[in-house]
Amino acid sequence: PELPGRRPQSPAPPSPRQLSGIPAAAGIALGPLLKLRSAAPLAPRAGRDPEEERQRLRIAIEAAQAETRTLYEWSQTHLGVDSAGVFDAQLLFLEDPGLLAAVERRLAVERAGAETAWQAETTAFAGRLGALDDPYLSARAADVTDVAERVLRRLTGQTGAAALRQPAILTAHDLTPSEVASLDPALALGVCLETGSASAHSVILARARGIPVVAGLGPALSALADGTLAAMDGEQGVVWIAPGAAQAHSLAERREGWLAARRAAERERAKPAATRDGRPIRVLANISGVAEAAEAVDSGAQGVGVLRTEFLFLARAAAPGEEEQLAAYRAITESLGGRPLTIRALDAGGDKRVPYIDTGEEANPFLGWRGIRVLLSRRDLFRTQLRAILRAGAGRAVELLLPMIASLDELRAAKALLGEAEAELGREGLPFRRGMPIGVMIEVPAAVAIAGPLAREAAFFSIGSNDLIQYTMAADRTNSRVAPLADPFDPAVLRMIRQTVEAGRDAGIGVTLCGELAADPAAAPLLLGLGIEEFSLSAPLIPELKRALAAWSTAEAADVAREALALESAAAVRRLLQEAGGRFRGPNPEPRTGP
Ligand code: PEP
Ligand code: MG
Numbered sequence: 195p196e197l198p199g200r201r202p203q204s205p206a207p208p209s210p211r212q213l214s215g216i217p218a219a220a221g222i223a224l225g226p227l228l229k230l231r232s233a234a235p236l237a238p239r240a241g242r243d244p245e246e247e248r249q250r251l252r253i254a255i256e257a258a259q260a261e262t263r264t265l266y267e268w269s270q271t272h273l274g275v276d277s278a279g280v281f282d283a284q285l286l287f288l289e290d291p292g293l294l295a296a297v298e299r300r301l302a303v304e305r306a307g308a309e310t311a312w313q314a315e316t317t318a319f320a321g322r323l324g325a326l327d328d329p330y331l332s333a334r335a336a337d338v339t340d341v342a343e344r345v346l347r348r349l350t351g352q353t354g355a356a357a358l359r360q361p362a363i364l365t366a367h368d369l370t371p372s373e374v375a376s377l378d379p380a381l382a383l384g385v386c387l388e389t390g391s392a393s394a395h396s397v398i399l400a401r402a403r404g405i406p407v408v409a410g411l412g413p414a415l416s417a418l419a420d421g422t423l424a425a426m427d428g429e430q431g432v433v434w435i436a437p438g439a440a441q442a443h444s445l446a447e448r449r450e451g452w453l454a455a456r457r458a459a460e461r462e463r464a465k466p467a468a469t470r471d472g473r474p475i476r477v478l479a480n481i482s483g484v485a486e487a488a489e490a491v492d493s494g495a496q497g498v499g500v501l502r503t504e505f506l507f508l509a510r511a512a513a514p515g516e517e518e519q520l521a522a523y524r525a526i527t528e529s530l531g532g533r534p535l536t537i538r539a540l541d542a543g544g545d546k547r548v549p550y551i552d553t554g555e556e557a558n559p560f561l562g563w564r565g566i567r568v569l570l571s572r573r574d575l576f577r578t579q580l581r582a583i584l585r586a587g588a589g590r591a592v593e594l595l596l597p598m599i600a601s602l603d604e605l606r607a608a609k610a611l612l613g614e615a616e617a618e619l620g621r622e623g624l625p626f627r628r629g630m631p632i633g634v635m636i637e638v639p640a641a642v643a644i645a646g647p648l649a650r651e652a653a654f655f656s657i658g659s660n661d662l663i664q665y666t667m668a669a670d671r672t673n674s675r676v677a678p679l680a681d682p683f684d685p686a687v688l689r690m691i692r693q694t695v696e697a698g699r700d701a702g703i704g705v706t707l708c709g710e711l712a713a714d715p716a717a718a719p720l721l722l723g724l725g726i727e728e729f730s731l732s733a734p735l736i737p738e739l740k741r742a743l744a745a746w747s748t749a750e751a752a753d754v755a756r757e758a759l760a761l762e763s764a765a766a767v768r769r770l771l772q773e774a775g776g777r778f779r780g781p782n783p784e785p786r787t788g789p
Contacts, residue, residue, distance in 0.1 A: 368396075377400075476497075540568070706730050
């Protein structure tokens with residue numbers, strides 16, 4: 195039988211010499227192609243001893259559980275709670291009593307082999323999920339397939355990416371976060387995908403691990419035989435099949451340049467960030483857990499710009515209490531060794547479902563009960579969190595950040611609740627940070643429209659470009675069909691950022707950019723030129739951002755931003771950024787150090 199998700203192989207047509215796809219993760223790779231999932235058919239096992247098969251299955255499931263738990267922790271540390279939630283749901287699936295009973299029935303009644311029984315039941319389960327009307331649930335079918343395959347690989351000994359023994363460029367229809375997490379970056383030179391987009395979680399993870407990716411290459415990819423020599427450029431989104439000697443040589447040189455640039459960035463990571471003309475820029479980390487705080491410091495972060503507190507609230511049956519939250523926040527401030535910490539209040543809702551916060555059925559979860567809206571109506575939760583944050587701030591540089599603000603009333607209501615929590619703590623004689631700065635996430639176009647008045651009442655702004663883009667362009671950040679619309683370089687988005695920066699500047703408050711856009715080195719001159727002086731991004735990408743910042747002077751960046759704001763499309767802005775990179779920095783990607 196076919197493994198779920200496997201596509202039939204068509205006879206190989208003459209291979210095109212060049213394929214174009216979506217630039218998804220920068221970097222150059224050259225090497226033989228290798229299909230990520232081996233197409234070897236399962237050896238049917240029948241007439242087996244049910245008890246023996248039950249044992250084999252139990253061992254495989256336990257191994258898959260351990261692997262899934264590792265993936266959960268790994269992605270919670272490196273990607274944040276949103277991504278880790280996938281693995282949490284997968285763990286629940288592996289314990290599903292109905293599924294396990296159905297598989298055991300097959301073992302006993304049909305005397306089927308464990309792989310056959312497991313595959314039949316999990317494929318049926320994924321099929322039922324996929325057929326549901328609810329888009330959230332039907333999207334979970336892929337997660338079920340992912341974890342079911344993890345068990346199957348244990349049973350069959352087929353290890354997918356783990357079978358990678360020598361360096362290769364991996365090809366696949368699509369890729370799951372767990373597959374990316376299990377890749378060895380020394381062997382996985384790059385990844386080429388038939389589908390996918392630059393903002394898929396698996397691709398974000400590949401980017402964080404330094405693995406170049408070209409996505410959306412289409413079905414031509416599956417026709418290429420394993421072992422075919424190829425080269426790829428993840429920044430341009432191009433794959434060359436069997437490149438000629440001269441082309442391979444020049445690509446190999448570019449790969450060396452890319453690797454050298456990464457090594458240089460690693461070495462420079464501890465230096466404070468500055469533009470080429472010496473203007474200091476603050477570079478902070480987005481984190482979502484205690485372990486990540488130390489990693490942030492290691493990567494050269496000057497503090498934490500966003501602590502996504504969701505990590506404390508997801509994957510459990512009840513909200514964490516004040517003491518538990520306090521302990522977590524304190525542990526993070528300890529790891530930061532005096533560096534500032536901005537704690538974002540719980541941003542539940544949208545694609546972050548918290549089991550004990552019942553959002554009910556929502557036709558549009560991203561336009562629904564999310565962020566500050568939840569906090570202001572679940573005051574029990576908010577009050578507990580505010581108290582924990584205030585207490586964690588005693589004698590520490592801790593600030594509070596509010597998610598999804600769309601009106602002045604919301605900011606004022608949150609401030610009033612903070613005031614009440616302060617008064618309570620005062621009466622109880624507990625130490626806390628007085629006058630804690632309250633920042634506002636700028637994620638909703640309404641907040642940009644009232645950025646002036648908001649800036650007079652907020653201590654700082656943090657632009658959440660992930661959400662600001664989706665709401666500005668009205669393009670759901672989880673819907674790949676509208677993903678091309680949600681382009682960070684769209685003129686509408688650039689105007690939103692500029693307007694926010696200007697309002698912040700007029701009011702004399704700081705403006706941080708904390709969405710994924712902050713992690714794109716190509717965007718650095720544009721953002722600098724738009725007036726962003728503080729960036730917050732996932733820790734592994736910090737060295738490269740510092741390097742990109744050091745390559746630009748304030749005046750050059752201002753020119754780039756001015757030109758970009760006069761353009762009419764995201765594509766034109768991208769062309770400008772590419773061209774400006776060459777114009778100001780020359781063809782050599784080495785950074786200019788010193789003025
Ligand atoms: C954002 O929206 O850009 C952001 C940083 O918040 P999150 O990705 O957690 O929604
Ligand atoms: Mg957001």
